[in-house]
Amino acid sequence: MxxxxxxxxxxxxxxxxxxxxxxxxxxxxxxxxxxIIKSETNKNGDTVELxxxxxSVDHILQSPEFEVMQFTGLLDKNGxxxxxxxxxxxxxEEGRSNSNTIIWDNDRYVIEQLSAQDNEINGxxxxxxxxxxxxxxxxxxxxxxxxxxxTERS
Numbered sequence: 001m002x003x004x005x006x007x008x009x010x011x012x013x014x015x016x017x018x019x020x021x022x023x024x025x026x027x028x029x030x031x032x033x034x035x036i037i038k039s040e041t042n043k044n045g046d047t048v049e050l051x052x053x054x055x056s057v058d059h060i061l062q063s064p065e066f067e068v069m070q071f072t073g074l075l076d077k078n079g080x081x082x083x084x085x086x087x088x089x090x091x092x093e094e095g096r097s098n099s100n101t102i103i104w105d106n107d108r109y110v111i112e113q114l115s116a117q118d119n120e121i122n123g124x125x126x127x128x129x130x131x132x133x134x135x136x137x138x139x140x141x142x143x144x145x146x147x148x149x150x151t152e153r154s
Contacts, residue, residue, distance in 0.1 A: 006071035010144040092136035
């Protein structure tokens with residue numbers, strides 16, 4: 001089985017998603033950072049400057065300000081890539097009111113269902129095999145950029 005190995009990362013400091021790009025045959029990640037500049041002339045104190053840097057995947061994996069998510073190798077019904085942490089709508093269960101998130105569990109990607117009654121993980125039968133349902137699911141956001149979707153649908 002051949003599957004493309006890809007990642008994305010959530011920059012917790014800047015609150016945005018970063019994706020790698022390939023330049024000169026090497027994968028690099030464009031990342032924005034806040035840099036504090038000491039100013040002799042500024043009477044109000046330090047100023048903050050946003051800096052764009054190209055960093056290696058090692059930097060992303062080792063840095064505590066990044067949450068890394070892997071591509072599942074699957075696409076949703078519209079051809080959008082499915083990553084860990086994506087929030088999905090399952091069209092096969094359209095009458096139900098719940099939120100679904102893609103997670104890695106026991107060496108496989110699964111759909112984690114949130115209980116509609118109490119917004120807590122339901123202890124029985126919460127995981128659905130992702131590959132069985134990908135033609136019925138649609139990515140509607142992710143847990144970092146759209147956390148309101150986890151409770152909005154309940």
